Amino acid sequence: MKIALAGNPNCGKTTLFNDLTGSAQYVGNWPGVTVEKKDGILTGHKDVVIQDLPGIYSLSPYSMEEVVARSYLVNEKPDAILNIVDGSNIERNLYLTTQLLELGLPMIVAVNMMDVVRRNGDKIDTAKLAKALGCPVIEISALKGEGTKEAAALAMEEAKKGVQNERPHVFTGSVEHALAHIEESLHGNVDKASSRWAAIKVFERDAKAIETLGVPTDIISHVEDHIKDCEKEMDDDAESIITAQRYVYIQKIVGECFKRSPRKASTTLSDKIDKFVTHRILALPIFILSLCVMWWLAVADGGPGTILTDWANDGFLGDGWHLPFTMHESKAEGKYKGMDFEAASDAFAREDASKSAWRDAYKEAYDKKNGEGAYDKALEAFNEKAEKEFKPEKDGDEFEKSEFEVLDEAVAKTVVAKEVFVEDEETGEPKAKECDCEKCAKKREAGEECEGCGCGCGEPEKWNVDYAAYQKAAEYEEPEPGDFGVWVPGIGALVGDALDKIGVGETVKSLVVDGAWGGVATVLGFVPVICIVFLFLSFLEDCGYMARVAFIMDRLFRKFGLSGKSFIPMIVGKGCGVPAVMAARTIESERDRRMTIILATFIPCGAKTVIIAMFAAIFFREMWYVAPLMDVIGIAIIVLGGIALKKTRAFAGEAAPFVMELPAYHMPTASGIVRHTWNRVKAYMLKAGLIIFPACVFLWFTMHFDWGFNLLADEEIERSILHDMGSWIAWLFAPLGFGTWQGAAASVSAEIAKEQATATLGLVAANMEGASTAAHVSNLFGSMSAFPRLAAMSFMLFNLFVPPCMVAIAVTFREMGSKAWGWLAVAFQLFVGYALALSVYQIGMLVAGGGFGVWTAVAMLVDLFCLWMVVRPARKAA
Amino acid sequence: MNKTLDKVAVGATATVARINGEGPVKRRIMDMGLTKGVEVTVRKIAPLGDPIELTVRGYELSIRKDEAAKIEVGA
Numbered sequence: 001m002k003i004a005l006a007g008n009p010n011c012g013k014t015t016l017f018n019d020l021t022g023s024a025q026y027v028g029n030w031p032g033v034t035v036e037k038k039d040g041i042l043t044g045h046k047d048v049v050i051q052d053l054p055g056i057y058s059l060s061p062y063s064m065e066e067v068v069a070r071s072y073l074v075n076e077k078p079d080a081i082l083n084i085v086d087g088s089n090i091e092r093n094l095y096l097t098t099q100l101l102e103l104g105l106p107m108i109v110a111v112n113m114m115d116v117v118r119r120n121g122d123k124i125d126t127a128k129l130a131k132a133l134g135c136p137v138i139e140i141s142a143l144k145g146e147g148t149k150e151a152a153a154l155a156m157e158e159a160k161k162g163v164q165n166e167r168p169h170v171f172t173g174s175v176e177h178a179l180a181h182i183e184e185s186l187h188g189n190v191d192k193a194s195s196r197w198a199a200i201k202v203f204e205r206d207a208k209a210i211e212t213l214g215v216p217t218d219i220i221s222h223v224e225d226h227i228k229d230c231e232k233e234m235d236d237d238a239e240s241i242i243t244a245q246r247y248v249y250i251q252k253i254v255g256e257c258f259k260r261s262p263r264k265a266s267t268t269l270s271d272k273i274d275k276f277v278t279h280r281i282l283a284l285p286i287f288i289l290s291l292c293v294m295w296w297l298a299v300a301d302g303g304p305g306t307i308l309t310d311w312a313n314d315g316f317l318g319d320g321w322h323l324p325f326t327m328h329e330s331k332a333e334g335k336y337k338g339m340d341f342e343a344a345s346d347a348f349a350r351e352d353a354s355k356s357a358w359r360d361a362y363k364e365a366y367d368k369k370n371g372e373g374a375y376d377k378a379l380e381a382f383n384e385k386a387e388k389e390f391k392p393e394k395d396g397d398e399f400e401k402s403e404f405e406v407l408d409e410a411v412a413k414t415v416v417a418k419e420v421f422v423e424d425e426e427t428g429e430p431k432a433k434e435c436d437c438e439k440c441a442k443k444r445e446a447g448e449e450c451e452g453c454g455c456g457c458g459e460p461e462k463w464n465v466d467y468a469a470y471q472k473a474a475e476y477e478e479p480e481p482g483d484f485g486v487w488v489p490g491i492g493a494l495v496g497d498a499l500d501k502i503g504v505g506e507t508v509k510s511l512v513v514d515g516a517w518g519g520v521a522t523v524l525g526f527v528p529v530i531c532i533v534f535l536f537l538s539f540l541e542d543c544g545y546m547a548r549v550a551f552i553m554d555r556l557f558r559k560f561g562l563s564g565k566s567f568i569p570m571i572v573g574k575g576c577g578v579p580a581v582m583a584a585r586t587i588e589s590e591r592d593r594r595m596t597i598i599l600a601t602f603i604p605c606g607a608k609t610v611i612i613a614m615f616a617a618i619f620f621r622e623m624w625y626v627a628p629l630m631d632v633i634g635i636a637i638i639v640l641g642g643i644a645l646k647k648t649r650a651f652a653g654e655a656a657p658f659v660m661e662l663p664a665y666h667m668p669t670a671s672g673i674v675r676h677t678w679n680r681v682k683a684y685m686l687k688a689g690l691i692i693f694p695a696c697v698f699l700w701f702t703m704h705f706d707w708g709f710n711l712l713a714d715e716e717i718e719r720s721i722l723h724d725m726g727s728w729i730a731w732l733f734a735p736l737g738f739g740t741w742q743g744a745a746a747s748v749s750a751e752i753a754k755e756q757a758t759a760t761l762g763l764v765a766a767n768m769e770g771a772s773t774a775a776h777v778s779n780l781f782g783s784m785s786a787f788p789r790l791a792a793m794s795f796m797l798f799n800l801f802v803p804p805c806m807v808a809i810a811v812t813f814r815e816m817g818s819k820a821w822g823w824l825a826v827a828f829q830l831f832v833g834y835a836l837a838l839s840v841y842q843i844g845m846l847v848a849g850g851g852f853g854v855w856t857a858v859a860m861l862v863d864l865f866c867l868w869m870v871v872r873p874a875r876k877a878a
Numbered sequence: 879m880n881k882t883l884d885k886v887a888v889g890a891t892a893t894v895a896r897i898n899g900e901g902p903v904k905r906r907i908m909d910m911g912l913t914k915g916v917e918v919t920v921r922k923i924a925p926l927g928d929p930i931e932l933t934v935r936g937y938e939l940s941i942r943k944d945e946a947a948k949i950e951v952g953a
Contacts, residue, residue, distance in 0.1 A: 058909035062902040091935040092911045236914075237900065243908040247916070247935075274938075283925040551940050555926035657903040657945060658929055659910055662938040 001048045003155050004073060006100055007084035008093050009055030010663040012112045015672070016084055016142035017052045020152055042152055050152075051078060057092070057661075059099045061208040064590065073103055074194070074212065080159035081107040082151060084142070087117040087124060088664075090258055094250045097133065101167045102200055104193035106158040107135045110151040114139045121261030132253040134165040143669070163193065170249040174233055175241060178226040179203060185219050203227055204239045270544075270664040277545065283552050290540070291571045298532040298575055305575070308528035317521040319493045323486040332483040335476050341484035349422050351476040354463075357417040358470040359404055365415045366408060378406040417465040419771065427617035428762060428773030433461035492517055507711040510704065519696035522753065523689040526578050526807060530684055533572055533579040534677040537586065542668030542676075546586055547660060554658060560639050561646030562599070563592035569600040570638065574631075577601040577808040581815050582680060588660075591651055597815055598825045599641050601804040602832070603634045607754035608800050614758045618774045619781075619792040630800055637801065637832060644869040650824070652874075684811065691810040699752050703760075717763050722749065735855040736798060736834070737791030737841040738784050747798065753805050787845055794841035802833030835862045883918065884930070884946035891919040892951035899948045907945060911935040918951070 007013040021040025042048035053072060054065035061067060073081070083100050085093040090111070097109060111117075111124060130137040136154055140147035169176055182199040190198045190213055201209035202223060210220065227238050234241045277286050298305040315321025322341065330336045336344040366375045382405050421430035465473070481487040489497075495517055499509045540546050546565065553564035565587045573580035580600045587593040604612065612627050620626040645651050702721040704712055712720055726741035726748065733739040733747070742764040750757035765776035768783070778788070785791035803809050803826045813822035842859035846852060886892050894916050897904055911934050912918065921931040921938065929942040 058905075060902075060905050060909060062905060089935075089937045092937060095909065095911065239905060240897065240908060243905065244913040247911060247913045278922060278924070278931070280923075280925050547940075551924050551929060551931065552926070554942070555924060555928045657906050658940070658942045659903075659906045659945060660940045661910070662931060662940050664938075 001080075001156065001159055002051055002076070002078040003042070003048060003080050003082055003152070003159065004051045004053055004078040005082050005084060006053045006069065006073070006096070007055060007112075008057055008086060008089075008096060010661065011055070011084050011086040011089075011093060012142040013052065013055055013084050015669075016110070016112065016140070016148060016151075017050060018672075018675075019142055019145055019148045020050050045152075045156070048152075048156060050082075056096065058096060061206055067208070070209075071212070073100075073105070074197075074209075077105065079106065080155045081105050082110060082155045083107060084110045084112050084140075087111040087113045087139075088120065088122075090124070091247075091250055091254055094254065095246055098168075098170055098246045098250065101133060101135065102197040104163060104167075104191075104195075104197060106155075106161065106163055108151065108155050108158055109133060109135060109137045110140045110147070111137060112140055112142050114146070115141045115144055123259040123261075125257045125259075129253065129257040132168060132257065134167045167196070168249070171242070171245045172248075174230055175203075175245060178223075178230050181226055182223045185223055186215065189213075189215060189219065200242060203230075204242055206239075268664070270666075273665045274548070274662075278548055278552060283548075287549060287552055290545070291568070294533065294536045295571060295575065297536060298529050298572065298579070300575070305529045305532045308532070309525060312528050313521060313525040315488075315490055317492055317517075317524060318490045320481065320487055320489040322481065322484065323488055327485040330479070330483040332480070336479050336483065341479065341481065344479040344484070348476055348479055351473040353422045354417070354420055354465040354469060354473040355476075357420040358415065358465045358467075358473070361417040361465075362412060362415045362470075365411050366406070369408075369411055375406060379404075382406055412467045412470075415467060417470075419462040420465050421460065421462045421772070423773055427614050428758075428777060429617055430460035430462060430772060433459055492521065507709075510711055511701075514704070515697050515700045518700055519693045522696050522807065523685065523692050526576070527681055527685070529576050530579050530582065530681055531677055533583060534680045535673060537568070537583055538673040538676040539668060541586060542666075542672060544663045544665040547662050550658075550660065551662060558658075560642030561592075561595055561651060562642050563587045563589060563596065566592065566596040566600075569596050570603055573600045573603040573605060575606050577603075577605045577804040578684075578811050580605075581808060581811045582684065584815060594816060594821060594825075595642060595645055595651060597812055598645070598828055599638045601808055601812075601829070602637045602641070602801060604630050604800050605754070605804065607805065610755035611750075611757050611796060611799055614761075614777075615792055615796045618778050619789050630796075633797075633801070633836075637836075640866075640870050641828075641832065644866070645828075647869065647872060647874050683814070691813070692807050695806045695810075696752055699749060703749060714763055715766060717745075718767070733798075735842065735858070736837045737787065737794045737845075738781070738798075740784050742780055743784060743795060747795075747802075750799050751803075751806050751809075753807075754799065757799050787841075787848055787850060790841050790844040790848065793844070794837040797840055798833050798837035800833075801829070801836055803829040835866060839863050880950040880952065882947045883920070883932075883949040883951050884943040886918075886920045886951060888920050888922055891917055893917055894949055895952040896950040897948060898950065903945060904948070907941070907949070910939055912939075912949060 005013055005017055017038070017040065020042055022043050038052040040050050040052070042050050051072070053069040056063070056066045056069050059066055059070045059073075061070070072078075081100055081103070083097050085097060100107060109129070111126065111129075114124075117124060124139070126137045126139055136158060138147060138151050138154055140151050142148060171179065179196070179199045182202050183195050186195055186198055186202070198209075198213050198215070201213065202215060202220065205227070230241060231238055236244070277283060279286075296303045300306065311321055327341065329338050329340050330344065336347065339347065363375045366378075367373065370378075379402070383402060386402065386405075423429070424431045492513060496509065496513045499512060504512075537546075540549070549568065550564035553567050555564075557564050557566050566584075568586065569580040569583045572583050577600065580603075581597050584593050584596045584600060587596055608630075609627075612630050616623075616626045699722075702725060703717065705721060706712060706719045707721060707724070717723060722745050723741055726743075726745035729748075730739045730741050730744045733743050738744075738747075742761070745764055746757050746760040749760040761777050761780070762773045765773070765780040768776040768779040770776045770779050781788040781792045781795070809822075809826060812825050813819065816822045816825060838855070839859045839862065842853075842856045843863075846856050880895055881892075883892065883894075894912055894914055896914065897907060897912065912932075916934060919933040921933055923930050924940075929940050930946060932939045932941065
């Protein structure tokens, strides 16, 4: 048996559905959240399926939700309709009821929120209402679980009985007369049960319904005169006559059955909150403030979202993590005694840099004395000898090749490595010095930058390493995390250990740990931020604030074809594009939602800031405005892109009517919010994860293997499959100024995660001249173009504004709900990124004196095309 | 032509006399209960000047001024 749940948005339909089925489903305050049909088995009745229909105000043919609900009811013919009605807003809710009654299906009406009705001192005479509607009426409170079981039982009973009572005659004399006539003419063409519904649809000239019902055209033209007569008499069109008369009828029965207790105006809590949050002056600051809270919670540096994400990526899924509150200074004997973990890691990084710099210098000196390649030969000879002498029973474990064992004291004593430094992870530049003097320590404690205090703070820190210093450095071993607190090994580390125990080869281990597990970790790493964003957004939606956000922001965003709610995904997008795209769900109009999804990821996200940081530090040091400029460009693309897209055929037409209920504020239930968040995370992991995971593994594979499927070390990237693939597509990037395999490989690998662009650049540039990664990268761009800074700017722009990482693309496809729209979004983003990089590089070259070439002309044409797309007159609505 | 709903002052109540226009927008406005003869109170205007908030049939409804301009009201 099938029972359909039908009702207005915000009437408590989803709460009732959860109560009846126990299934996870979202309770929203926003029309259109339940666009998907959801069903569940009625608890305790295995043979009864409850079908949850989208929340709708009417069965008109104009909105997607309404069409979905209508075609289900008409075509699938459920055994009964359970129409849920908000008792505290009964007039508008009964409007849908009058339409449902006409369908000729067994039906009951459940008046919900009776607790609120009683609290207000109002009274509903359900017996009278049942008589007026011609179907059973029951009082319930879905939130408290009162009467819900009885309502389901009553619906089942009605389903068994079938329609018995005559349904009310809603309309006035002449309309009922016309309807009776149409019904008569339709006799034999449609089902008897649904003949009244059919007659009304014919009267309304509802083309969609007439087509589905298959009414012959001669009948339509035959009854047209009757309809015209009515229209003339009422001075209105047929559709409006029907709508207006329904409300007249409802007003009449509500007057008979509903006793409203007198109350003072504007005293409810909802009114008080509303006065505050939609206040003329305070509204925008309150909105910005609430966004700041979400921003801080989810994606800000040092906020809970970032801490959780780091923990998930590096700790839980990676090497491991320290249990909170167990961290202490090391008590173990050795170099790190008395230091905390961070200080010990810094110290080790310093000594490690000294060690490897001195070894490089030593190797050079050794070769100088003994001839080119002598050191490698000597090391090989040493390893061969050591392997022969290696006895597993005595020395244990496997034989490990030494990387440094050839020591000629005479040479060593003369070797000094000059200007050694530790590289900053983000920029590749030498790390700044942090001295220990009292003055600086105080400043740091106060959270101030300590620069220019005279002791060299803030300057790049470099030092020399002689043999004695090397020997000291060589004594430092990597700090043991267990010495600094309770260390919980991460899953990544555990998987690696397990594989070691089984004894698989290095290749398989790397494939599993770095490739496959890395892919899983990429997918799971986004879960914390998605959770936080959706916990917050569900709260805002459920409590009723989201509708006000649309109310406040509508004016601004309508100008460039977006909805008032488009602002939220864009703010979330500053932190991460993945939850941003998912957050677009709260936008009810499909067109606005699609446009928002396409545009939201143009705001540079957290990972893209890593690219900006690197390029700003290497190429645009004196241009402080480069980083904020990228945000400005992102916003400009959204505004101009919105205006341009609005004029295309795909998005043309009149703006969706903004006729929206502002539901009363109420405190959402925790279980509802958690359910909704869990649904989002589950959908992300299942659907998006299935695309992201293989793609990540594939890209990782191309980076770390050659065509013979041999595992490569990081430095051997030139032999990788990625190198060849980069070479194949490098010509694509030539007009942008970075048409070499390095530029292509970095751009392609950036699709795993945007910050990967910097890491790959560091790897592919490693063979360039220079002492640091920063210098390598700088020289790499020097080798690509006569205008390295333009090429660098172009590379940065391209990587910031082409489609975001694969995770975001996968989510885009999912949220678009169709492949065609997904590809359209990706194509648009590719075009924008490419056009921007092309224009900046080519026109920049022209200005800088690089001459006028074919590509300069192409760039100008592309710019003219974009300009035309933005300023051309808007398409007339179809 | 009569006064339209977008011209009604904040806090004032008016009775809907006629709804102009046609098609989806008109149907949507009427579906939400803005039909001939119903009393409407203009509650407030959004901070940026548009849309407006109404009370109709006991609940809060927000519509744009463009749409309000299609609704003629009597006193």
